[in-house]
Amino acid sequence: MSSILFATITAGTPLIIVALGQLIAEKSGVLNLGAEGMMAMGAVTAFAVTLHSGSPWLGVLAGMGAGALMSLLFGFVVLTLMGNQVATGLALSIFGIGLSAFIGKPYESDILPTVEAIRIPVLADIPIIGPAFFHQQALVYFSWALFFILVWFLYRSRSGLVLRAIGESPSSAHSIGFSVIKIRYGATLFGGAMAGIGGAFLSVFYTPLWVEGMVSGRGWIAIALVVFATWRPFRVLVGAYLFGGVMVAQLFLQGSGIQIEVPSQFLSALPYIATIVVLVIISRDRNTVRLNAPASLGKPYRPEE
Amino acid sequence: MTLKKDSQTRVRLELSAITKTYPAVIANDRVSLTVRQGEIHAVLGENGAGKSTLMKMIYGVTKPDSGEIKWQGEAIQVENPAQARSLGIGMVFQHFSLFETLSVVQNVALSLPDHQNLEGLAIKIKEVSDRYGLPVDPQRLVHALSVGERQRVEIIRCLLQNPKLLIMDEPTSVLTPQAVHKLFDTLRQLANEGCSILYISHKLDEIQSLCHVATVLRDGKVTGSCIPSQETPESMARLMIGKELPICQHDTPSELGEVRLKLNSLSQNSDDPFGTSLHGISFEIVAGEIFGIAGVSGNGQQELLYALSGEFPLASDALIEVCGQAVGSQSPDVRRQAGMGFVPEDRLGRGAVPQMSLSDNALLTAHSSQFDASQLDPSKPGKMLKNGMIQLSKVTQFANNCITKFNVKCGGAKSVAQSLSGGNLQKFIMAREILQAPKLLVVAQPTWGVDVGAAAFIRQQLIDLRNTGAAILVISEELEELFEISDRIAVMANGRLSPAKKLTDTNIDEIGVWMSGMWPKEKSAKDNHHV
Incomplete structure (x- = not known):
């Protein structure tokens, strides 16, 4: 039981980090569909740096940088050149997946040493919950901290208020004197950096190796999570752990040797299907969507000269 | 030129020879005007006369190509709205710049420079709203407010910064007559306290009852200034549109x-x-x-x-x-x-397809109208569809009819709907529906x-x-x-x-x-x- 809970949390963690990053970018009105590519770049960079330096933390830092750099490219095209966000994001995904495969070619046979989990004294001794929640990788604790900080930032701080205001009406925000483009750059870079950390988590902590295509759609799921969670951080958390839970359950089922009349491909698809179905059901209330969705999402904004 | 020469009152704002050119039009052509302390100064003009552009330059939303802005005697460059606000210039926009999903107090907090504790700010909002007769509940979400209440929020937001100059862009277009009276009382109270007000409007009766001085714009140029209380609506209309009303x-x-x-x-x-x-x-x-x-x-x-x-x-x-x-x-x-014919209020999008030509837009609603070619009016074409095929010549003829009969200013039936000014597109859409009888x-x-x-x-x-x-x-x-x-x-x-x-x-x-x-x-x- 404890090990299933443990695995669920581990599987959900990269999604939380990436989706919360995207949530911030989207709240400012920027829709970056390049999460998959940014994660892939983060994963391969983190893997390579960790392998050469021996330090997983340098690796995570490098992964974060790679993700941020990718989002800077995206930001330049859509915020400075006013390019179409959807098309640019799709291109960024394809570009990131391809480039990461190219960079990662020499590393495909390498394996990193497992990074020791951090045990929180006392709390980790609680039966069942303890080992699952409090004997985890550092990035798991990071994802929880990120969640609490972002909730505070978005709903309690003035900067968060400004960010939401810009996502709702960039022209109004401009007319009361905020620099829409600069703030959107900041939010986009943050989204990219988080996507990079999410990728790093996969290649350095989750499965400490590099395989082409190892992100396997998690970037897309993260984007879907944000939308179906109606841009609310808590629902992102729920959705991510739901995905993790079904992922672990189906792996457990496939590995248990129980004879079932369902193709294994279907089982592998189950986490994706289950997450989307559940989130569609929670997000079917149009009012919540109207009140939480950034109204300017995906629309370029050109300040008046 | 009957501008009141009163050396006792200080000059707040002086514009001289402000010019702003957009690719297609000259929005402002050497515009000059002077606003004194405590003065309610009307800027009168038709839509497209350049009033809003001029105000945006004062408020730092856009920059003039040439000309000089003097604030309390000093030449300044207004780089952005934040700077304008720090100088003491506030603006209430015609299309409100409020955020619908945020509460009143959050909206106000966004425009104040320093970090404010929201509870304290709510109390300040209450004080200002009581003092100037602008009732509004600070905790409500803006989308639940009526248009009049939203305008109050905008005004309160400006007042909290103790403005020396308040710009109001067509503030009464969305108010009931009673709300207009209340607004005027508030504005008069402000002016008595020394705040200058730039009041943009094309409504002559309002300007007569409220404003001390008026500057009239037509096609981006100042065509005159006057003291509204000494004019008649007819004489001001002549200045504004260049002919009789x-x-x-x-x-x-x-x-x-x-x-x-x-x-x-x-x-x-x-x-x-x-x-x-x-x-x-x-x-x-x-x-x-x-x-x-x-x-x-x-x-x-x-x-x-x-x-x-x-x-x-x-x-x-x-x-x-x-x-x-x-x-x-x-x-x-x-x-x-x-x-049934139908003209929606939203012209681009529901009334017309922005990227399509006028004749295509004409076809969209008129395609199956039963025009009788034998009617007395020979300019009416027959049916535009024949066996499912478009009769292009008839469509063009109909579109040209709309353009000439309603005097639509455009580059012909082939011009794209979004290239027309709002007023001309409205004329075209009205023509399209009315001419279908x-x-x-x-x-x-x-x-x-x-x-x-x-x-x-x-x-x-x-x-x-x-x-x-x-x-x-x-x-x-x-x-x-x-x-x-x-x-x-x-x-x-x-x-x-x-x-x-x-x-x-x-x-x-x-x-x-x-x-x-x-x-x-x-x-x-x-x-x-x-x-």
Whole structure:
């Protein structure tokens, strides 16, 4: 039981980090569909740096940088050149997946040493919950901290208020004197950096190796999570752990040797299907969507000269 | 040039030779004006005269190409709105710059420079709102506020920064007459305390009752300045439009005919959190009359229009009858076939496809109109569709007709809809519907954003259409307009429709009171029926 809970949390963690990053970018009105590519770049960079330096933390830092750099490219095209966000994001995904495969070619046979989990004294001794929640990788604790900080930032701080205001009406925000483009750059870079950390988590902590295509759609799921969670951080958390839970359950089922009349491909698809179905059901209330969705999402904004 | 020379009052703002050019037009051409302390200074001009551009330059939203701005005697460059605010310049925009999903106090906090504790700020908002008679609840979300309340939020937001100059861009276009009086009291109080006000408007009566000095703009140039209290509306109109103010010929209603539009207690829940539900709306419009619906926007007009146009089909056919045909659940096309024409308030998007040419846009609603080629008017083309094929020459002929008859300024029938100015596009859309000779015409905001001369022309066309025996429903926020053209008038408030009154039996003040939802309980169903 404890090990299933443990695995669920581990599987959900990269999604939380990436989706919360995207949530911030989207709240400012920027829709970056390049999460998959940014994660892939983060994963391969983190893997390579960790392998050469021996330090997983340098690796995570490098992964974060790679993700941020990718989002800077995206930001330049859509915020400075006013390019179409959807098309640019799709291109960024394809570009990131391809480039990461190219960079990662020499590393495909390498394996990193497992990074020791951090045990929180006392709390980790609680039966069942303890080992699952409090004997985890550092990035798991990071994802929880990120969640609490972002909730505070978005709903309690003035900067968060400004960010939401810009996502709702960039022209109004401009007319009361905020620099829409600069703030959107900041939010986009943050989204990219988080996507990079999410990728790093996969290649350095989750499965400490590099395989082409190892992100396997998690970037897309993260984007879907944000939308179906109606841009609310808590629902992102729920959705991510739901995905993790079904992922672990189906792996457990496939590995248990129980004879079932369902193709294994279907089982592998189950986490994706289950997450989307559940989130569609929670997000079917149009009012919540109207009140939480950034109204300017995906629309370029050109300040008046 | 009769500018008051009063050396005692200090000059707040001085513009000299401000010029701003956009690719297609010169928005401001060497504009100069002077605003003194405590002065309410009107900037008068038609739409497109360059008023808004000038104000945006003062407020730092855009920058002038040349010219000089002096603030309290010092030449300055206003780089951005934040700098303008720190100088003491506040602006209330025509299209509010509020954030709908945030609360009043959050909206106010966003425009204040320093970090504010929201509870303390809410108390300050209360103080200002009590002092200036601007009641508003700081904790409510903006999307739940009426338009008048939103404007109060904008004004309070400016006042909290102790402005020395307040710019108001067409502030009364969305207010009830009573709310306008209240606003004027607030503005006078501010001016007495020493705040200068730049008041932009094209409404002559307002400027006469409120402003000390007026500067008149036409086509980006200053055409004169005057002291409004010493002028007549006619003399100011001449300065503003360069000719006499056109007057509508509103003859007594012609003979009334059969019922053309009937609503049978239409109720519709709105599932949009920003929308209004409709409650039991019933009325009849007969051939040969113009029925006006007044009301502050956001009281259900949108929802009523969607129900009438057929964009949101209703549950049952019987709810709406067009020319005797029950069409409640039918598509817009069926309604047009039954003889209804429709002009939505949103021109680009619902009234016209922005990227398509005028002739294509004409075809969109006129494709199946039954034009009779043998009619007396030889300029009317025959049917535009023949065996499913488009008769291009007829489409072009019809579009050209619309352009010449309504004097639409454009580069011909091939020009793209979005290249036209708002007023000209509105003229084209009105022409497209009116020239199809509908039995029933539903029009929303017929003259919104159209200049005074063109507005008078459009109103005249509506009256002429009525005189040919059409029934017309006009939904408008402009009371003066409804009083100019309607035969009967009703008011919408909170999704309900007041009883209808003959124009001769009511007046602006009564309708103004009704606009806040306070009309006498219906005595009998008779009131709601036609005369």
